[in-house]
Amino acid sequence: MRRVSVFGSTGSIGESTLDLIARRSDLKVAVLTGGRNIARLAEQARVHGAELAVTAYEECYRDLKEALADTETAVAAGPAAIAEAGSRPADWVMSAIVGAAGLAPGFAALSQGKILALANKESLVTAGPLLMAEARTHGATVLPVDSEHSAVFQALVGEDVTAVEKVILTASGGGLRDWPLERLALAGVADAAAHPNWSMGQRITIDSASMFNKAMEVIEAHEFFGLAPAQIEVLVHPQSMVHALVGFCDGALMAHLGAPDMRHPIGYALNWPDRADLPVARLDLATVARLDFAIPDPRRYPALGLAQQIMATGGAAGAVFNAAKECALDQFIAGQIRFTDMAAVVADTLENFAARADIGKAPGTLADVLDIDAEARALAEKTGRARNRSASGAV
Ligand code: NAD
Ligand code: MG
Numbered sequence: 001m002r003r004v005s006v007f008g009s010t011g012s013i014g015e016s017t018l019d020l021i022a023r024r025s026d027l028k029v030a031v032l033t034g035g036r037n038i039a040r041l042a043e044q045a046r047v048h049g050a051e052l053a054v055t056a057y058e059e060c061y062r063d064l065k066e067a068l069a070d071t072e073t074a075v076a077a078g079p080a081a082i083a084e085a086g087s088r089p090a091d092w093v094m095s096a097i098v099g100a101a102g103l104a105p106g107f108a109a110l111s112q113g114k115i116l117a118l119a120n121k122e123s124l125v126t127a128g129p130l131l132m133a134e135a136r137t138h139g140a141t142v143l144p145v146d147s148e149h150s151a152v153f154q155a156l157v158g159e160d161v162t163a164v165e166k167v168i169l170t171a172s173g174g175g176l177r178d179w180p181l182e183r184l185a186l187a188g189v190a191d192a193a194a195h196p197n198w199s200m201g202q203r204i205t206i207d208s209a210s211m212f213n214k215a216m217e218v219i220e221a222h223e224f225f226g227l228a229p230a231q232i233e234v235l236v237h238p239q240s241m242v243h244a245l246v247g248f249c250d251g252a253l254m255a256h257l258g259a260p261d262m263r264h265p266i267g268y269a270l271n272w273p274d275r276a277d278l279p280v281a282r283l284d285l286a287t288v289a290r291l292d293f294a295i296p297d298p299r300r301y302p303a304l305g306l307a308q309q310i311m312a313t314g315g316a317a318g319a320v321f322n323a324a325k326e327c328a329l330d331q332f333i334a335g336q337i338r339f340t341d342m343a344a345v346v347a348d349t350l351e352n353f354a355a356r357a358d359i360g361k362a363p364g365t366l367a368d369v370l371d372i373d374a375e376a377r378a379l380a381e382k383t384g385r386a387r388n389r390s391a392s393g394a395v
Contacts, residue, residue, distance in 0.1 A: 128223025150265035151256030174209030
């Protein structure tokens, strides 16, 4: 039996992962983790006969314990318990916690020297070089689960990465793609959280509308595939059917197409290095009939310019960027700043951090990354509050 663990099992990626696991009889579920949705986590642990279920919140421990009292599933709570669960023996680990909270269990899983299926892009944006070095040290394999990166990874099978000229990541353009520029500042959470093609968690859906998600993915591609910033392009592709393209030095452009369903990249990582049947819709190109591509407008998507700045700076910049982005997103969701303020909060936080510390200095350990994350969050909160005050005229 192959042992599998799913971190963030109650989320969008976690649910899709368990949907695939449920169709197999050769997998044993070791660990499942979630947040406050205890009823769902307990139900998943029961259905899959998990060995251990962990909630991120200590105050939820009693509820989870009670819900699983008549089962064999062990129960734990708190961030330390989640990190510790990462080092439980497993052959395949899905990292699908959203945000920097996903770092610690992912790093711990690498010490197993097995497969880490990485949906948590924040791990590569904040700590890419450390994560890849940790994987090498333990002989572990990191497999990309982000659809674009899985697409690139698949296009590179059997290829020499030095023959790659460029990679093109596609972006749907998000829920506000067709809004007039001057109205963007008025977009509410519900507007930004409505995705035209993909069904995903609320945070990544809003990040799609701002293209912070794509900015993170550009950095992710830079870190994972070792590509130079100039080799990574972004095209708006409203149909979300071509997930990425790889251009080679002989002029060939290899595209990866498929229906927008995350069970494809998750399933590819689960079956890797083989392919096996997956319950995803097949593309009918004659019905699709046309595929459109366009250059993203930098005025609409300033996050893409920030990604270039982060890659040029290197060092701590990715960790500062991610923390500031997570804070700015919280502030937008809480109604404290406008949609268009998010990029400004991130840019200001980068500048404020650089004024206080050497932002180009690379963090040496995971603990350093988490310190930078905490410092950047404190700065971003201040920046967001100042913006909120000036927007409401109470300067
Ligand atoms: P989601 O919000 O639906 O689920 C997040 C999961 O993380 C839940 O299980 C939640 O309980 C858990 N969680 C949240 N905060 C936590 C914390 N502080 N500590 C521990 N656990 C916590 O998110 P999602 O859309 O499934 O995305 C998960 C990750 O996958 C993100 O990094 C996202 O960028 C990436 N990703 C998602 C998609 C997608 O289609 N949803 C596609 C590509 C990449
Ligand atoms: Mg993606």
